[in-house]
Amino acid sequence: MxxxxxxxxxxxxxxxxxxxxxxxxxxxxxxxxxxxxxxxxxxxxxxxxxxxxxxxxxxxTDARDQATYHTQGGLNHVGVLVDDLAAAERRVLDAGLVTHSHQTYDPGSRFYFHDYDDVEYEVVSYA
Structure with a gap:
């Protein structure tokens, strides 16, 4: 297949x-x-x-009217793999955005942020 x-x-x-x-x-x-x-x-x-x-x-565009995690078919977040998590977080903060939910568990470390339209991104590194 x-x-x-x-x-x-x-x-x-x-x-x-x-x-x-x-x-x-x-x-x-x-x-x-x-x-x-x-x-x-x-x-x-x-x-x-x-x-x-x-x-x-x-x-x-219309603002989203409810959380995507409760909306069937909703986009919950976009996951992006990076080599350097700390450098990526600095760039997010430099863009005026707020990071949250920092976590480390197998297989890597991650944080999240919401963009200007409230789309959530998960930034993850396996390094």
Whole structure:
């Protein structure tokens, strides 16, 4: 049986450029593509050459009305693997964001943060 590889996830955000700059600054990613999308929206693919987050916006987004952990099909968090957890946390803090839930257990260490649209990221290192 062939093994699948995750290529991307698609997240609606309020400001594509602001979120793209945050992802570039924190994770060292780049904008792979940006252009028009469905419903007169805009999409930007931000990530590496092999995987990315698709950011989508029509410019008129609604705030989430409940916690995703209680919403069937909700996005709970995006996990990102880094080599240097302390350096990644400094970049998150430098972006004006707050880290929380620092944990270490097999197989690694992690912390979490919420971005400008309240999307939660788990930053993990196995180093």
């Amino acid at each position: 062939a093994t699948g590889t995750l290529e991307h996830v698609n997240i609606t955000v309020s400001d594509i450029d602001r979120t793209a700059r945050m992802l570039e600054r924190i994770f060292g990613w780049h904008v792979r593509w940006k252009g028009p999308s469905k419903d007169n929206g805009i999409t930007a693919h931000v990530g590496t050459d092999s995987a990315y987050i698709a950011l989508y916006s029509t410019g008129k």
